[in-house]
Amino acid sequence: MNGPMETDVCVVGGGPAGLALALGLVRHGVRTTVLERSITGHRELRGESLSPDSVRLLDRFGLLRTLRHDALTVRRLEVTDGGHRVLSVDFAGFPYPYRFPVELPQLRLLDELAAAAAGHDGFRLLRGWSAAGLWHDHAGRTAGVRVVGPEGKRTIRARLTAVAEGRFGRLREEAGLRATVRPLDRDVLWFRLPRPAEWTEPAYRVRIRRDRHALVLPDANGSTVRVGFSLPKRGLRALRAAGIGALHERLREIVPELAVCVGKLPRDWSETALLDIFTAEVPIWHAPGVVLLGDAAHTLSPVLGQGVNHALGDAAALAPLVAGALEETDAVAAVDRATAEFQRRRARAVADSHRLQWRQERVFTWASRPAAAARRTAYRALQASPRLRARVLEPAYFAAQRGERADPADQGHEAYAPYEEERA
Structure with a gap:
């Protein structure tokens, strides 16, 4: 020794x-x-999603500009429930110096x-x-x-x-x-797919149908997306028993834009990864x-x-x-x-x-028609009220920047400029 x-x-x-x-x-x-x-x-x-507060920290670490070639600025958060868009949040509307999340490997x-x-x-x-x-x-x-x-x-x-x-x-x-x-009531099955051509703006997309939902996150390369597909707790065994086609069918139901890439859908379960969800x-x-x-x-x-x-x-x-x-x-x-x-x-x-x-986890599991209608009403209330939207979202994205408000007319902190120059 x-x-x-x-x-x-x-x-x-x-x-x-x-x-x-x-x-x-x-x-x-x-x-x-x-x-x-x-x-x-x-x-x-x-995890590859960095909130605006984390972008602020990277800037203070002196790393943000070094990483600019590898990052993608995310512009929006969208929620679609039952085929209807019920929430669309433009991060540019928040009055903070660092207002956009980024995707970074x-x-x-x-x-x-x-x-x-x-x-x-x-x-x-x-x-x-x-x-x-x-x-x-x-x-x-x-x-x-x-x-x-x-x-x-x-x-x-x-x-x-x-x-x-x-x-x-x-x-x-x-x-x-x-x-x-x-333990939460669900697990998440992750896989990657090509980004649909009509999704021209980088966004976090949440798709809900009854008590099923999927998170679709853009990859930093801009050409693919990460899909987090919700399953009942320990539900992967039943899904696998039904065959890979059952996953394809559920994807068509919840995110039809992704399901059109038939040749790119997971061909077997080795192309997926299960995340056990708990806090x-x-x-x-x-x-x-x-x-x-x-x-x-x-x-x-x-x-x-x-x-x-x-x-x-x-x-x-x-x-x-x-x-x-x-x-x-x-x-x-x-x-x-x-x-x-x-x-x-x-x-x-x-x-x-x-x-x-x-x-949010409880809201995702509401399955009955009245409950789903109430969920859509809640999201639409967020959409209609900037004050309510700030109350719900700012703790997740901007908690460290309270007191550092910027002019909403600005495009955000100058540290974002390299990202925009790369994408221009």
Whole structure:
């Protein structure tokens, strides 16, 4: 067994939360080691939708212009229910400096975060390494991680361990930070299809028919879309038993524009990926020497694409708190105060997203004619009332920009200009 490695902060997980936290820390001079068990960084079911608040954060990280060639600006949010468009939201109408979401391949985002962090002293990214468990000092405080990698078993000693290993990680439980898991009534089957020619404007499209719905998200390349097709919980087995043609038929029913690409529809189930939908709420995100962030602290549903956005928001909030704490005379106590303050600052935004998603999930499952009619009425009320629309959508897209209002006549922050120049 080789000797221990030393670092200030050990980040477990090289996803958006972990790498963004690492970038924030090394910019403050904090030695940071990131563990990522994947050698390539490839992950299934990656979130690629970034809210306007996340675009703002990328600009503040200094990465937005670098990523402009790989991103697609999304202009609208549309909801169609029972074949009738009941909501169409133009993001240009919101009075904020950063008003448009973007689609950005997550691998590209991770590569850029890692490259930016590597430009600072004290950064170390260990690909192909996984955490075997927490390491504790003689007083029982978490003081690092036991790891397994290409060089065998090692110990990484750290003043703080940041757990960003996603929704299925084991370290959360080992730290005694237990989650309340709430399964939703559905799962989502994801696949890609060509973008219909008539869809000339990048938009988030929600299609509903009775208690079935699909999310259609544009890919950054502009030529394909990602389709998230809702299924009853554990309903994939029955659908597969009916054959791939049953999926095609449901697609024709809900999103007929996509079903015309007969030769491009999934030919077998290997071209699809199932996402088990649940939320996980952790009452306390921190313990002595350890803190959770991203999905490890608060797993959200795919509605309105909040997972990546909260991951980046967590990282941006946590990094300066930890950096400041490590400079104090009693850094041990200061770090614990910093992680508690981190949760205090972030908890409300996460709770707001949970509430919004649960309301939307319930609405999606309304199946009876009266319930479906009520749902359409609710969406039309949003369409008719800018004030109500702002109340519902701003917590999901613009929570961090309140107080930074811009002139609605502007086209948005100048950081969007490179996107528009590329598409012109």
